[in-house]
Amino acid sequence: MKKITLLILLISFTAFAQRTTKDKPSKITLTGKVLETKSKQPLEYATLVITNTNTQQVIGGVTGAKGSFSIDASSGTYNIKVEFIGFKTKNLGNYNLTESKSLGTILLSEDAETLNEVEVIAEKSTVEIRLDKKIYNVGKDMTVKGGNASDVLDNVPSVNVDAEGAVSLRGNENVRILIDGKPSALVGLTGTDALRNLPADAIEKVEVITSPSARYDAEGTAGILNIILRKGKITGFNGSVNLTVGTPDMLRVSPNLNYRTKKFNIFSNLAYSYRKGPGNSQSFFTNFDDNGIISDYRNEDRTFDRKNNNYNGSLGVEYYINKKNSITGSFFYRNSKDDDIATNKTTFYNENKVFTDNEVRIENEKEDSIDKQYSLNYTNNIDEKGQKLTIDLQYSDSDESEPAEIIVDGVLSEQNSQTTTSKDRLLQIDYVLPIGENSQFEVGHKATLQDLNSDFRVRDAFGNPLPNDPSNAIEFKQYIYAFYSQYGSKIDKFSYLLGLRTEITDIDLTVFTTDQFKEKNYTEWFPTVNLGYEINEGDNVSLGYSRRLRRPRHWFLNPFESRSSATNVFRGNPDLDPTFTNSFDLGYNTRISKFNLGASLYYQYSTNIIQRVSTLEERDVNGVLTDVTVRQPVNLNDEDRYGFEFTTNYNPTKKIRLSASFNYFKFNTGAFTYVYTASNGSQITTELEEVNNSSWFARFNSRVTLPWKVQWQTRLMYRGPQSDAQSDREGMFMANLALSRDLFKEKASLVLNVSDLFNSRKRESITYLGGRNNPSSISEGAFQWRERQITLSFTYRFNQKKKSERSGRNGDFDGGGEGF
Known part of the structure; x- marks a missing residue:
């Protein structure tokens, strides 16, 4: 070098x-x-x-x-x-x-002979700008060493991961997460929670797609996050082994092995992890009578003691039939065993805050889940001009079992169980046809078929149904057939990519316990426009438009109620409709010597937005009429959302690397009247007033090389306060710190990482049940999914040299993408 x-x-x-x-x-x-x-x-x-x-x-x-x-x-x-x-x-x-x-x-x-001098893991995190996406190479980000996919996403500009693990893009939680360009069993049945079991070392880069082209699924009104996993690029046998230990108790071993010849490439990502995940939450309820006078108080303190044993592994073989044709087969397997204890201490007070009663409710839930996925890819680079045909086949099988015991004041009260199985099939065909030197036409088809069954049973201590049996079983089928075409070209300094996608959606939901059958069939068109202008070598401007949707997932449609608390429950809503969004994005990027700046203005208009709404319902709890908080997702009115963001990178010297990002967004949601049918058949009306609010978040990251080649990295994040129709959320600050040192002639690395240095990653909020103007109850709460984590990570690389990978492949428009 x-x-x-x-x-x-x-x-x-x-x-x-x-x-x-x-x-x-x-x-x-x-x-x-x-x-x-x-x-x-x-x-x-x-x-x-x-x-x-x-x-x-x-x-x-x-x-x-x-x-x-x-x-x-x-x-x-x-x-x-x-x-x-x-x-x-x-x-x-x-x-x-x-x-x-x-x-x-x-x-x-x-x-092939000199590829041995190129290291698989890039020396530094870089940003590649495409016409329809930004690509963030994970590189040597020390603050995610020993971490997982959620930690990686939380370090990507424009992306936030909250205290519960929910991922948002520019403040919007409806973001589509893909693995290597396709839906994956890695995401699992439980959504983004499963990403906590994917080690960070397995991730090569993350694509942030805020203005997706027609090639991409229309799902995800905020956009798409595509996680690209590492695949070996070096000839011969090579790889790395990572060992991570930490406190609270944590152990992870993750070898990544690869063997490549001229005809074969065998790659694998393996991991075993054991960890404890202590967390906590507090909720204080002030309840009012019909005249707005305080009737009583309730305090709930929860502690979470989680233990997780997880093994996941993927094995793939790529066979180069000839210079133009290759076929890749891969198998993914994950076995996760959880033992989670949630202890909920509830204390009741009268209107004068005088103690009246208390209850200790313990839910001991064991979860055993197995996910398997088989993938087959055929790629034909038809000619050297870029004509290309790819065919993808994928089959996934997920099986999850969750037995739980609920103990109230030391006595077994309930025996619950939930079993969920899902079978997913995918067929995808993409064809790329270059036209001249600077134009390209693309056409494709994708079929995604899901069959899911969930059976939830609630029994008393003797195995008998409860008087008002909350058990239920559902069958969920979602078949999506998509067709798209797009045309892109470059005329001098001007680039454009125009596309049209149609998706035919067939959804059937059967709720067996109530004999409900919901059928939703619709065909929608999704146009996309992406324009770019290269002012000069270091400056470019882009403009994007796309129409997208949010389909309710099965856990939002399933009407079963959570059981960890008798007075604070969540239930799904089988009547939910999809949300449709029109998005506009104007971006500017410039590079001046050692300084890079990216800026974006964006606007989104959504109809039938989905949001969780809390209501207060009077129920018989252990023979006493008690106010119970019921949270349920509902379709609200339309929403306008707009904002701007800045991302910067500045490397004043070889020993100092600085980066920062800032995102501000404002949203407006119209007033809405929500009518909820309680378990006794009564109607409860909640008036949700108009919301006109804003929020922001900022990040700062620095990496400094100290004496003796010790690298010190600090990452700071602040998310501003935010309000919606029912709640006010406080701001949140978080800091991560890491120190790294290469060993054994740079064949190994030792990293000390402190995640959430000040133990401040907590969601604090106030919720007004029944509406802000005339609430039936006010809840003040704080939630912390996991406490401060300290890890020590050791990575040893063999047959990998320590030279920077020089990818640097920035296209004007992406012609085929990562398997899309």
Whole structure:
């Protein structure tokens, strides 16, 4: 790497000396672009070596982010070569240059012999800008070492992960999460919670897609987060092993092994982890009678004692049939065993805050889940111009069992169980047709079929149904058939990508215990427009539009009630309808020397937004009429959401790397009257007033190299306060700290990481049940999913050298994507 840097400096100095010569020949300019042969992706930092055949003087230059170059020279005869780390040097021969000339598109092929010098894990986190997405390479982010996928996402600009693990993009929680471009068993039946079991070391990069093109699923009104897993790129046998220990109790072993030859690439990501996850929550309720006078108080303190044993592994084989065709098969397996104890201490007070009663309710839930996924991919690079056909087949099988015992004041009260099975099938076909040098047409089809069954049983201590039996069983079927086409082109500095997608949705929901049958069938069209203009090599502007939707997931439709608390429950709503959103995004990116800046303005208009609403219902609890809080997702009115964000990177020296991001958003939701039918058949009306509110969040990240090559990384995050129709949420601050040192001639790394340094990652809020103007109850609460975590992580790499990976492949528009 040092030799290449010196060569570039020498070339630059020689070129400068030539330009200052007094009697110089006429000036000419060489232009062109350097691309990778197979993917047609631009190669940034490729070096052009231009040698004068008469004087043997050397001039040259380096390609920019788009793979393009523009080099000034004097007229004469030159030998021209193009070099790039890990690729075969291309000698273009001799040229007699008397006037400016374009060398056109130069294609470089990977060199299998020199690939051993390219490290799989990039030295630094980088950002790649595409017309329809931003790609964040995880790199050597120390604050996620020993962590999981949720920790990685929480470190990506524009993304937040709250105290419960819910992922949001620009403040909107309806974000679609994909693995390697497709729905995956890694996400599991429980949504984003399952990401906590995916180790961070298995992730290579995250694609943030706020203005998705027609190639992507229309699901996710906020956009898409696509997690790309690592796959070996080095010939021979190589890999790494990570061992992490921590407090609260935590142990993780995760080897990543890879073997590659000219015909085969065998890759694997394995992990075993054991961890305890202590958490807590507090809720204080002030209840009012019909005249608005305080009737009583209730305090609930919960502690969560979680134990998790998790094993997951993936094994894949890629077979290169020939230079143009390859087939990849992979298998994923996860077995997760949880033992969770939730202790809920409830204290009751009268209107004068005088103690009247108390109750200790313990839920001991054991969860055993097995997820399996089989994937098959066929890729045919039909010609060197970029014509490409890909076919994906995927089958997933998930089985989850959750038996639970509920003990009230030391006596067994309930024996509950829930079993959920899901079978998912996927077929996807994509075809890419280049038209000329700068245009591309794409067409594709995708079918996603899900069959899910969930059986929830509630029994008393003797195995008998309760008087008002809350048990239920559902059958959920969701079949989605999608077709799309899109056309992209570049005219000089202007790029555009226009697409149209249609999705045919068939949903059947059967609730057996109440003999309900819900059927929703609809066909919708989703146009997309992405425009880009390259002002110069370092500045570009983009404009995107897309129409998207949010389909209710099965756990939002299932009407069963949670049982960990008798007075604070959640239940699904089988009457939910999808949310539709029109999104606009205007972006600007600039690069000035060591400083990078990205800025975006965005606007979203959504109809039938889905939001959780809390109501107060009077029920018989242990023979006493008690106010019970019932939370349920409902369709509210339309919502306008708009905001802006900034992301910056500044590297003043090789030893200091700084980055920051800031996001501000404002939203408006109309007033809404919600009518809820209580368990006794009575109607409860809740008036939700209009919401016109804003919020913001900011991040700052620094990495400093200390003496003795110790690296120190600090990450700070603050999320501003936010309000909705029923609640006010306080701001939240969090800090992570990490120290790292490479060992054994940089074959190993030792990382000390403190996550949530000040133990401040808590959600604090006030909820007004029944509406803000005339509440029937006010709840003040705080929730902490997990407490401060300290980990020590050791990683050993074998047959991997410590040179930076020079990917740098920034396309004008993505022609095929990561399996989309």
